[in-house]
Amino acid sequence: xxxxxxxxxxxxxxxxxxxxxxxxxxxxxxxxxxxxxxxxxxxxxxxxxxxxxxxxxxxxxxxxxxxxxxxxxxxxxxxxxxxxxxxxxxxxxxxxxxxxxxxxxxxxxxxxxxxxxxxxxxxxxxxxxxxxxxxxxxxxxxxxxxxxxxxxxxxxxxxxxxxxxxxxxxxxxxxxxxxxxxxxxxxxxxxxxxxxxxxxxxxxxxxxxxxxxxxxxxxxxxxxxxxxxxxxxxxxxxxxxxxxxxxxxxxxxxxxxxxxxxxxxxxxxxxxxxxxxxxxxxxxxxxxxxxxxxxxxxxxx
Amino acid sequence: xxxxxxxxxxxxxxxxxxxxxxxxxxxxxxxxxxxxxxxxxxxxxxxxxxxxxxxxxxxxxxxxxxxxxxxxxxxxxxxxxxxxxxxxxxxxxxxxxxxxxxxxxxxxxxxxxxxxxxxxxxxxxxxxxxxxxxxxxxxxxxxxxxxxxxxxxxxxxxxxxxxxxxxxxxxxxxxxxxxxxxxxxxxxxxxxxxxxxxxxxxxxxxxxxxxxxxxxxxxxxxxxxxxxxxxxxxxxxxxxxxxxxxxxxxxxxxxxxxxxxxxxxxxxxxxxxxxxxxxxxxxxxxxxxxxxxxxxxxxxxxxxxxxxxxxxxxxxxxxxxxxxxxxxxxxxxxxxxxxxxxxxxxxxxxxxxxxxxxxxxxxxxxxxxxxxxxxxxxxxxxxxxxxxxxxxxxxxxxxxxxxxx
Numbered sequence: 204x205x206x207x208x209x210x211x212x213x214x215x216x217x218x219x220x221x222x223x224x225x226x227x228x229x230x231x232x233x234x235x236x237x238x239x240x241x242x243x244x245x246x247x248x249x250x251x252x253x254x255x256x257x258x259x260x261x262x263x264x265x266x267x268x269x270x271x272x273x274x275x276x277x278x279x280x281x282x283x284x285x286x287x288x289x290x291x292x293x294x295x296x297x298x299x300x301x302x303x304x305x306x307x308x309x310x311x312x313x314x315x316x317x318x319x320x321x322x323x324x325x326x327x328x329x330x331x332x333x334x335x336x337x338x339x340x341x342x343x344x345x346x347x348x349x350x351x352x353x354x355x356x357x358x359x360x361x362x363x364x365x366x367x368x369x370x371x372x373x374x375x376x377x378x379x380x381x382x383x384x385x386x387x388x389x390x391x392x393x394x395x396x397x398x399x400x401x402x403x404x405x406x407x408x409x410x411x412x413x414x415x416x417x418x419x420x421x422x423x424x425x426x427x428x429x430x431x432x433x434x435x436x437x438x439x440x441x442x443x444x445x446x447x448x449x450x451x452x453x454x455x456x457x458x459x460x461x462x463x464x465x466x467x468x469x470x471x472x473x474x475x476x477x478x479x480x481x482x483x484x485x486x487x488x489x490x491x492x493x494x495x496x497x498x499x500x501x502x503x504x
Numbered sequence: 505x506x507x508x509x510x511x512x513x514x515x516x517x518x519x520x521x522x523x524x525x526x527x528x529x530x531x532x533x534x535x536x537x538x539x540x541x542x543x544x545x546x547x548x549x550x551x552x553x554x555x556x557x558x559x560x561x562x563x564x565x566x567x568x569x570x571x572x573x574x575x576x577x578x579x580x581x582x583x584x585x586x587x588x589x590x591x592x593x594x595x596x597x598x599x600x601x602x603x604x605x606x607x608x609x610x611x612x613x614x615x616x617x618x619x620x621x622x623x624x625x626x627x628x629x630x631x632x633x634x635x636x637x638x639x640x641x642x643x644x645x646x647x648x649x650x651x652x653x654x655x656x657x658x659x660x661x662x663x664x665x666x667x668x669x670x671x672x673x674x675x676x677x678x679x680x681x682x683x684x685x686x687x688x689x690x691x692x693x694x695x696x697x698x699x700x701x702x703x704x705x706x707x708x709x710x711x712x713x714x715x716x717x718x719x720x721x722x723x724x725x726x727x728x729x730x731x732x733x734x735x736x737x738x739x740x741x742x743x744x745x746x747x748x749x750x751x752x753x754x755x756x757x758x759x760x761x762x763x764x765x766x767x768x769x770x771x772x773x774x775x776x777x778x779x780x781x782x783x784x785x786x787x788x789x790x791x792x793x794x795x796x797x798x799x800x801x802x803x804x805x806x807x808x809x810x811x812x813x814x815x816x817x818x819x820x821x822x823x824x825x826x827x828x829x830x831x832x833x834x835x836x837x838x839x840x841x842x843x844x845x846x847x848x849x850x851x852x853x854x855x856x857x858x859x860x861x862x863x864x865x866x867x868x869x870x871x872x873x874x875x876x877x878x879x880x881x882x883x884x885x886x887x888x889x890x891x892x893x894x895x896x897x898x899x900x901x902x903x904x905x906x907x908x909x
Contacts, residue, residue, distance in 0.1 A: 281574070281782070466805070
C-alpha cells in the first residue's frame with residue numbers, strides 16, 4: 204500500500220465498501236506526511252532558524268500551493284510534529300519554508316537538522332488571511348519576535364501584489380538588534396520606497412539607529428489612520444494583547460483587526476480536540492481570526 | 505421487518521457461528537469486572553450487569569494505535585568495494601533516506617451485548633472521524649467502524665444513573681444499531697435495522713418470533729423506557745452554557761474534581777487523542793493514544809503558557825464540548841446518557857448536576873427534571889403513557905415533545 208511513503212492510503216484500500224463513506228478532505232490518509240529534504244538552513248537569530256525544504260516527490264513539490272497565513276505540520280520521524288507558519292512566498296515553487304525558534308523537543312531536533320536530512324510535512328492547513336477581500340486597502344503589520352514568521356508569507360504576498368493595496372506599513376519589534384529574523388529581507392524592505400518600515404528594540408544599544416520602545420508604545424506614537432486600513436498583529440501573547448488594545452485606542456474596529464493564533468496541536472485537522480477555543484479549532488477554523496471573531500469566543504487564548 | 509426469536513440456549517451457538525468468520529466481542533466478567541473482551545466458545549456473556557465498566561469504543565477507536573512505521577537508512581555508497589569504502593564515504597555526500605509505511609488494520613468484528621447508548625456513542629464519534637460537515641476524514645477510525653457490526657441488547661433494568669431518554673435516546677434505541685436483541689422469556693426477540701445486521705443474524709437457529717414474544721418485547725421496552733430518569737431539560741442547554749461561560753458555578757462545581765480523567769476514558773463518546781513518536785536506533789513508529797482534556801498538559805504550550813491552566817476552565821471545556829461546541833459543529837450531542845462518568849467518578853461529580861446548574865438560564869435556580877421522553881421512545885409507547893418515576897412526574901411543565909430526537 205505504501206510505496207516509499209508516497210502513496211496515500213484510502214479507506215477503500217483496506218475495507219471493501221468504505222469508499223461509500225462520506226468523502227473527506229485530502230481524500231486519503233491525512234496523517235501520512237510527505238517526505239521532504241532540507242535544502243538550505245539559515246541561522247536567522249541565535250535561536251531561530253529558517254529551513255528551506257523540497258518535497259522528495261517532484262509532483263508534490265510542483266503542485267504544492269498555499270494561502271498566505273496558512274500553516275503546516277513539520278515533523279521529524281521519531282521525535283514528533285509541531286505546527287509552524289509557512290514562511291515562503293506563496294509564489295515560490297522550488298521549496299517550502301518554515302522558520303523555527305528553538306524551544307522544545309521537536310524544535311530542538313529541527314535545529315539539529317543538516318542540509319540533506321529528511322523531514323515529514325503535512326501542509327497546508329488552516330485558513331489564510333483574506334488577502335483578496337483586502338484589495339484596495341492599506342495594510343498595517345505589527346509584529347514582534349518570532350511572530351514575524353506568521354506574517355512573513357502575507358507580507359511577501361502583498362508586496363508581490365503591491366498595486367492591489369493602497370499602502371503597506373510594517374512595524375517590527377525585537378528585544379535586541381540581533382533578534383530580528385529575515386535580516387536580508389529587512390535590508391530589501393528598507394530600500395523600497397513603496398513600503399514604510401519601522402523597526403524597534405526594547406532597550407537602546409550602541410549603533411542602533413531606529414526606534415526604541417515596546418511595540419504597542421511605538422504603534423501609538425506612529426498614530427496610524429484607521430481609515431481604509433487593515434491591522435494585523437502577531438507576536439508573543441502579551442504583545443498581541445496590548446497591540447489589540449492599542450488598535451482599539453487608535454480607532455480600529457474589531458472587523459479591521461486581525462491576528463493569528465498559536466496552540467498546542469497534534470492532528471492539525473480538527474479531530475484530536477486540543478486546540479479549541481470554545482467551539483472553534485485553531486487548526487481548521489484558524490489560525491487567522493479577526494478581533495470580531497475572537498470576541499465571540501471564551502477567554503482561553 | 506419481521507421480528508425473529510433466538511432462544512437463550514442457542515446464544516453460544518449463534519456467537520460461535522459468527523466467531524468462525526469474524527472476531528466477536530462481548531461483555532464478559534473477569535475477576536468481578538465486566539469488560540468487553542474478545543469472545544470464545546465457553547465464555548459466558550454477561551448481560552445481567554447493565555453496563556460493562558467501559559464502553560466498547562476501544563475496539564473501534566483503539567486506546568493506542570500505531571499508524572506509521574518508519575526506518576532511517578543511509579543511501580548505499582557509490583562503490584561497494586571493501587578497500588574503497590573509506591575514500592567513497594569521504595567523497596560522497598552522505599544521503600539519509602527514510603521509509604515510511606502507513607498502517608490501517610481493520611479486521612471485521614461483531615460487537616454483541618453493547619447497549620443502545622454505547623451504539624449511539626459510535627454514531628456521535630462517526631461524525632468527528634467521518635468528515636461530517638466537510639471536515640477531514642479519518643481513515644483509521646472509519647475503516648474499523650465500517651468493518652464493525654453492532655448487535656445491541658435492550659436495557660431491561662436501567663440504572664439510577666441512566667439518562668438516555670433525557671437526551672433523545674432510549675433503552676431500546678436503534679441509532680447506530682445493526683440488530684437489537686430484547687430479552688424475553690427464555691430468549692431474545694431480534695430486530696434488524698441494517699444489511700450488516702441482516703448478515704450477522706442469518707443464523708439457522710433464529711426463527712420467527714411468536715405474537716406473544718413480540719408483545720412481550722414491546723412491553724419490556726415500554727417498561728424500561730419508563731424507568732429511565734429525566735434529570736434535566738435538554739432544551740436551551742446549549743444557549744445557557746454559552747451564556748454561563750463566565751459563571752461562578754463552574755468554579756464551585758469543579759472544586760472536588762481531581763483531574764483524573766476517568767470520566768473521559770469510560771465515556772462512549774470522548775474521542776480526544778494525542779500523537780507520539782517512538783524511535784529505537786533507526787526504526788520507529790508514530791501512534792495515537794487516548795488523551796484527556798482534564799490533564800493540564802493537554803493544552804500546555806512549550807513556552808509554559810497554558811490557555812486552560814485553571815481546573816475550572818478544563819472542567820468547563822468538557823461539558824461545553826459535549827453540549828455546545830460539538831453540537832455547533834456536528835448538529836448532534838456528544839453524550840448518550842449512559843451515566844458511566846457518574847458511576848466511576850472518584851469524587852462523585854455528576855454530569856446531571858452540572859447540566860442542571862450551568863444549563864439553566866443565567867440568574868435562575870436550577871430547574872427540576874422537566875424534559876419529556878424522546879420522540880422515538882414516546883412513539884413506541886403508543887398504548888399507554890410511560891410510567892414515569894416519581895421524581896419525573898413531580899416535575900413541572902413537560903416540554904411539548906421529545907425535542908432532540
